[in-house]
Amino acid sequence: MNETNPTPPQIPPNMPPPIASAPPISSYAPKPLGENPEERVPITSPIQAIEAILRQPRRVMYQLRQPGAGALMLYLMIIAILCAGVYGVIVGTFAGHDQLWIAPVKVAGGMLFSALICLPSLYIFACLSGSQARLAEIFGLVMGMLMLTTILLIGFAPVAWLFSQSTESPNWMGTLHLIFWFIAAIFGLRFVSNAFSHSHAKSNAGFNTWVVIFMLVVVQMTTALRPIVGTPPIAGATNTKEPFFPTTKKFFLSYWGDCLNVDSERSDRTR
Amino acid sequence: MHAESLNPRFVSTFLRADARTFHEWVLRRESQLIGFCVLAIIVGAGTYGAAMGTWSAPVQALYAGIKLPLVILLTTAGNGLLNGMLAPLLGLNASFRQSLLVVLMTFAIASLILGALSPVALFVVWNTPPLTAGTHETSPEYGFLQLTLAVFVAYAGIVGNMRLLPMLAQWTANISVARRVLFAWLAVNLFLGSQICWVLRPFIWDPNGPPRFIGREYLHGSFFETVFEALRRLLF
Numbered sequence: 001m002n003e004t005n006p007t008p009p010q011i012p013p014n015m016p017p018p019i020a021s022a023p024p025i026s027s028y029a030p031k032p033l034g035e036n037p038e039e040r041v042p043i044t045s046p047i048q049a050i051e052a053i054l055r056q057p058r059r060v061m062y063q064l065r066q067p068g069a070g071a072l073m074l075y076l077m078i079i080a081i082l083c084a085g086v087y088g089v090i091v092g093t094f095a096g097h098d099q100l101w102i103a104p105v106k107v108a109g110g111m112l113f114s115a116l117i118c119l120p121s122l123y124i125f126a127c128l129s130g131s132q133a134r135l136a137e138i139f140g141l142v143m144g145m146l147m148l149t150t151i152l153l154i155g156f157a158p159v160a161w162l163f164s165q166s167t168e169s170p171n172w173m174g175t176l177h178l179i180f181w182f183i184a185a186i187f188g189l190r191f192v193s194n195a196f197s198h199s200h201a202k203s204n205a206g207f208n209t210w211v212v213i214f215m216l217v218v219v220q221m222t223t224a225l226r227p228i229v230g231t232p233p234i235a236g237a238t239n240t241k242e243p244f245f246p247t248t249k250k251f252f253l254s255y256w257g258d259c260l261n262v263d264s265e266r267s268d269r270t271r
Numbered sequence: 272m273h274a275e276s277l278n279p280r281f282v283s284t285f286l287r288a289d290a291r292t293f294h295e296w297v298l299r300r301e302s303q304l305i306g307f308c309v310l311a312i313i314v315g316a317g318t319y320g321a322a323m324g325t326w327s328a329p330v331q332a333l334y335a336g337i338k339l340p341l342v343i344l345l346t347t348a349g350n351g352l353l354n355g356m357l358a359p360l361l362g363l364n365a366s367f368r369q370s371l372l373v374v375l376m377t378f379a380i381a382s383l384i385l386g387a388l389s390p391v392a393l394f395v396v397w398n399t400p401p402l403t404a405g406t407h408e409t410s411p412e413y414g415f416l417q418l419t420l421a422v423f424v425a426y427a428g429i430v431g432n433m434r435l436l437p438m439l440a441q442w443t444a445n446i447s448v449a450r451r452v453l454f455a456w457l458a459v460n461l462f463l464g465s466q467i468c469w470v471l472r473p474f475i476w477d478p479n480g481p482p483r484f485i486g487r488e489y490l491h492g493s494f495f496e497t498v499f500e501a502l503r504r505l506l507f
Contacts, residue, residue: 054356054359054360055359055364151356152353152356152360154352155352155353155355155356155357156353158349158350158352158353158463159349159350159353159459159462159463159466162349162463162466162467162470163466163493166466166469166470166491166492166493167492167493167496168491168492169496172493172495172496172499187360
């Protein structure tokens with residue numbers, strides 16, 4: 001019975017081997033804002049703001065967190081309104097006449113209004129995601145997003161102008177402007193998303209939901225403020241003055257459907 | 272790169288340059304390189320354009336010889352701002368001038384290829400049944416010529432852009448960033464370039480009458496609208 005060995009053999013304990021190649025978890029996290037000394041350089045002019053949002057977006061994110069970021073937010077907002085206005089003029093060149101001032105007002109006003117009505121929901125979603133960002137910082141980020149989007153729209157402006165002088169189809173021009181806006185908005189939203197990842201947010205689900213809401217709001221805004229592109233003048237015909245605001249309310253899908261039907265009927269007639 | 276490099280011998284140096292050399296040229300921001308690229312575009316694309324137009328008339332050859340380089344230069348200028356913005360946003364730390372220069376270099380390579388293909392294009396034109404009163408837009412000889420000449424342009428464009436990829440990869444030290452930038456530039460240049468071609472048509476032949484520098488309907492419709500409408504009629 002007593003067969004147990006009083007001196008067991010020296011077996012090393014079964015320890016897991018050290019993982020030499022595994023990087024520390026912290027290396028996967030984004031580098032904290034302001035780690036690079038360049039990011040701590042204050043942005044003191046609108047030109048610097050444009051340069052920074054294109055080349056050093058982290059600098060803008062960092063500066064928006066600092067006390068006295070109000071001036072920077074103001075720069076972002078003013079540049080966004082100006083760029084949207086300039087792009088609006090390009091939009092208005094399709095129809096000409098009154099649309100040359102109506103389109104810039106609607107484009108700039110519509111974008112700003114869309115951003116402002118979506119701001120509270122972004123703040124709430126940010127809080128729910130565990131983000132530590134303040135409302136003022138989120139306002140600055142939304143203005144940064146608008147500025148980046150509208151600056152990119154300025155880049156698209158020569159292309160848009162060429163097409164607006166070539167085509168006679170408002171639907172085609174509207175689609176083109178929406179595509180340009182969509183591409184520009186992707187970059188703008190990426191800026192907010194990157195900033196979001198630095199605000200200790202535990203999840204991106206809230207932000208992603210907000211992106212869908214924001215996109216829908218902007219698209220609906222284009223219908224609520226119609227006509228933005230307008231209709232080109234017809235040679236030899238007396239052009240009726242387009243109303244500033246629509247007289248009927250429509251959901252954007254229904255409006256797009258109506259536009260496509262009109263265009264289809266027109267092209268069938270000209271065939 | 273020095274002023275003497277603008278002589279024709281530099282063409283071979285330019286075409287043989289590796290990614291590192293291209294990168295160094297761009298970083299040095301020498302205006303001579305811009306001058307060389309513009310000259311290469313005017314001569315290369317101009318020669319090819321002239322070859323295209325010879326099928327119709329000598330005047331058409333002259334017009335096409337002017338218009339093809341114009342398409343390239345207008346595309347570069349029109350997209351300069353956008354390309355310069357897209358580069359840093361997609362991860363390439365390049366200034367506006369550097370972006371413009373890189374795009375110009377791509378077009379210069381493509382134009383030099385087109386210039387080199389001009390004798391072949393001319394041979395194709397010479398072998399194509401001549402333009403007669405009975406020739407119309409759906410004539411097989413016109414279709415053949417259009418297709419062949421477009422294939423040459425597409426080939427030159429692809430090679431020009433592929434030469435750029437290693438340089439961008441070296442610049443960014445990240446092949447995926449280089450591909451993204453290249454794709455974005457290619458897409459916007461193709462988009463605007465197609466429409467400028469549409470506006471400045473015809474290049475080969477004007478079916479509606481005698482040669483003109485720009486056709487009668489130069490600002491009517493757009494390239495993509497026409498393609499879309501054709502597809503719509505075909506499908507629905």
